[in-house]
Amino acid sequence: MDLKGLIHEGNDLHDVKKKRLKENEPETTDSDRKKPKNVAITKPELNVLNKPIVHDTTRTVSNFLLHYLVTEPVENIEIEAKLGTLIDVDSQSRFEFPVLSETVLNPEFNLRTRFQSDMPASEHKHFNEFLNSAFRESQRPGRIPIAYKHVKQVDSFYESDYKGHDRIRVTRDQKDNRVLACVMKRRVADLYLYCPNDAFDVRISISDEVPVSMPSEETPPLLTRIKDRVGYQHQDVKIDLTMTIQNDPRYDSTKRHELEVEFSNTIGLRERAIRAKEGVDSSWDRRVQLFLDNIRTLRCENS
Amino acid sequence: MDLKGLIHEGNDLHDVKKKRLKENEPETTDSDRKKPKNVAITKPELNVLNKPIVHDTTRTVSNFLLHYLVTEPVENIEIEAKLGTLIDVDSQSRFEFPVLSETVLNPEFNLRTRFQSDMPASEHKHFNEFLNSAFRESQRPGRIPIAYKHVKQVDSFYESDYKGHDRIRVTRDQKDNRVLACVMKRRVADLYLYCPNDAFDVRISISDEVPVSMPSEETPPLLTRIKDRVGYQHQDVKIDLTMTIQNDPRYDSTKRHELEVEFSNTIGLRERAIRAKEGVDSSWDRRVQLFLDNIRTLRCENS
Numbered sequence: 001m002d003l004k005g006l007i008h009e010g011n012d013l014h015d016v017k018k019k020r021l022k023e024n025e026p027e028t029t030d031s032d033r034k035k036p037k038n039v040a041i042t043k044p045e046l047n048v049l050n051k052p053i054v055h056d057t058t059r060t061v062s063n064f065l066l067h068y069l070v071t072e073p074v075e076n077i078e079i080e081a082k083l084g085t086l087i088d089v090d091s092q093s094r095f096e097f098p099v100l101s102e103t104v105l106n107p108e109f110n111l112r113t114r115f116q117s118d119m120p121a122s123e124h125k126h127f128n129e130f131l132n133s134a135f136r137e138s139q140r141p142g143r144i145p146i147a148y149k150h151v152k153q154v155d156s157f158y159e160s161d162y163k164g165h166d167r168i169r170v171t172r173d174q175k176d177n178r179v180l181a182c183v184m185k186r187r188v189a190d191l192y193l194y195c196p197n198d199a200f201d202v203r204i205s206i207s208d209e210v211p212v213s214m215p216s217e218e219t220p221p222l223l224t225r226i227k228d229r230v231g232y233q234h235q236d237v238k239i240d241l242t243m244t245i246q247n248d249p250r251y252d253s254t255k256r257h258e259l260e261v262e263f264s265n266t267i268g269l270r271e272r273a274i275r276a277k278e279g280v281d282s283s284w285d286r287r288v289q290l291f292l293d294n295i296r297t298l299r300c301e302n303s
Numbered sequence: 304m305d306l307k308g309l310i311h312e313g314n315d316l317h318d319v320k321k322k323r324l325k326e327n328e329p330e331t332t333d334s335d336r337k338k339p340k341n342v343a344i345t346k347p348e349l350n351v352l353n354k355p356i357v358h359d360t361t362r363t364v365s366n367f368l369l370h371y372l373v374t375e376p377v378e379n380i381e382i383e384a385k386l387g388t389l390i391d392v393d394s395q396s397r398f399e400f401p402v403l404s405e406t407v408l409n410p411e412f413n414l415r416t417r418f419q420s421d422m423p424a425s426e427h428k429h430f431n432e433f434l435n436s437a438f439r440e441s442q443r444p445g446r447i448p449i450a451y452k453h454v455k456q457v458d459s460f461y462e463s464d465y466k467g468h469d470r471i472r473v474t475r476d477q478k479d480n481r482v483l484a485c486v487m488k489r490r491v492a493d494l495y496l497y498c499p500n501d502a503f504d505v506r507i508s509i510s511d512e513v514p515v516s517m518p519s520e521e522t523p524p525l526l527t528r529i530k531d532r533v534g535y536q537h538q539d540v541k542i543d544l545t546m547t548i549q550n551d552p553r554y555d556s557t558k559r560h561e562l563e564v565e566f567s568n569t570i571g572l573r574e575r576a577i578r579a580k581e582g583v584d585s586s587w588d589r590r591v592q593l594f595l596d597n598i599r600t601l602r603c604e605n606s
Contacts, residue, residue, distance in 0.1 A: 013427075013533050013546055015533065016434075016435040016533070045537070045538060048535070048537045049437055050441075053600065053603075059404070059500065060404040060500065098409040098414060100409050101360045101362070101363040102404075106401040108401075109401035125317070131351070132317060150316070150319075195359070230319070232351070234348070234351045237351075293349055293350040296356050297351060297352055297354075
């Protein structure tokens with residue numbers, strides 16, 4: 001067999017040198033691999049293009065959020081992520097998937113899981129200490145300080161006539177019974193991050209939180225929920241650690257511990273999203289990254 | 304039910320204010336969430352700790368590499384990643400997994416897949432053009448230039464007596480028949496990245512490439528392979544686009560197009576890995592990131 005002939009026929013690799021000669025650039029020998037110059041004085045580069053990469057999880061979450069912010073916008077959008085555990089409904093233990101790194105589960109497949117956002121009190125305490133420490137660190141000069149708030153509220157839930165909506169929630173200040181909010185929340189979509197290397201998985205939820213008028217004074221609430229929350233805000237992200245005690249007349253009272261990460265300024269976020277869709281705002285990806293990296297910081301902290 | 308009593312009993316949320324008072328720091332009111340100061344003049348922060356996050360895929364690949372570089376070191380280690388396609392062996396089409404973002408598959412599970420590193424000539428041509436353009440861009444002042452080399456070689460393969468090893472490979476320069484290498488390669492481990500958003504999946508392979516003495520002149524080769532390769536080196540990463548024509552006397556000659564990304568300096572890499580294991584080198588993660596981000600740059604380029 002004529003190897004020479006074969007390689008000639010098969011040679012479809014374009015030599016960069018030929019192109020450079022065509023463009024009248026100075027010729028360089030291609031027999032020796034040229035040694036990079038200025039390595040010592042030049043900052044290390046990110047990759048061959050030296051352009052930052054948007055990580056795949058960020059891309060996927062970004063597309064999910066863009067959909068509900070821009071393509072089919074939800075009016076009073078609330079975007080929050082909860083740390084929790086994906087539970088296999090058959091075994092009732094933590095869902096196991098044959099992957100070794102964080103990934104977004106495809107909601108179109110029925111993976112027979114449920115998400116449990118409650119966590120043990122000990123874990124909650126750990127997050128509380130971690131965030132208090134982060135708060136103190138952030139007060140140093142040159143840092144963007146974390147803002148902090150401790151609130152105690154009571155939620156009362158009422159039946160809602162609107163189809164597809166959750167019950168009506170009236171939130172009152174525990175101290176003076178002042179009404180802080182009266183809303184009807186509708187869950188629009190969920191996206192799950194499976195995190196095999198960490199103690200927690202993540203659920204990112206889109207909700208429509210519509211302000212409604214107060215139920216009449218005669219209507220008794222279906223149930224009440226006492227909420228003790230420490231909230232930390234950093235840049236456009238809120239991190240809330242909440243302990244609730246639910247008092248449903250039909251059951252024993254239940255105590256729950258939750259951790260959620262939320263975008264604090266969804267109006268500004270939507271504006272950025274629209275500009276990003278139009279290709280004129282590159283800060284959108286950084287916002288999604290900020291949201292996810294805060295979730296990752298918390299997830300890794302407790303692993 | 305005494306709600307007051309319940310919340311008191313259940314209150315395990317530690318108020319950061321109390322801690323601050325204990326430490327004799329100035330008191331701040333906690334009734335109003337404090338507004339972040341200096342936002343306009345301070346650089347945006349990465350997260351509540353303002354510390355960079357090592358992404359989960361990087362962490363997993365890092366641990367995989369550390370194992371073979373440090374824990375159970377492979378002597379003549381070769382670390383390379385090939386772009387290709389994970390094929391479902393049952394359907395013979397691209398493997399589909401119910402996830403929406405890049406993830407490392409767990410090799411302990413039998414997912415009934417095989418990896419096809421061959422790609423269509425048209426894709427190969429596209430990568431060739433992309434890399435030639437990246438090469439030219441990198442020659443601008445201030446950049447770390449990509450080094451470039453076009454080689455034409457012939458590999459001859461011989462039977463090996465060593466168990467578990469591949470055949471012996473003798474590589475010669477196509478022009479003058481000069482022997483460039485004589486090695487026996489043993490595949491040690493593979494790790495697969497499933498990339499549902501991109502045109503290609505990735506296989507990261509660890510091999511042991513042992514230099515051996517030349518087979519005797521009388522031994523006929525089992526087969527020969529003509530190799531036409533354009534190689535691009537940037538920092539410690541090599542990107543090779545290879546077109547091969549395999550000439551096996553038992554079959555028709557086969558032409559293949561491959562793209563691989565490889566660590567060029569595995570001795571330096573092992574030193575970094577050892578220092579990282581000892582906790583004294585933070586540049587290790589950046590190296591793994593560089594390797595993966597080059598793979599991602601290529602993967603996304605052709606999606």
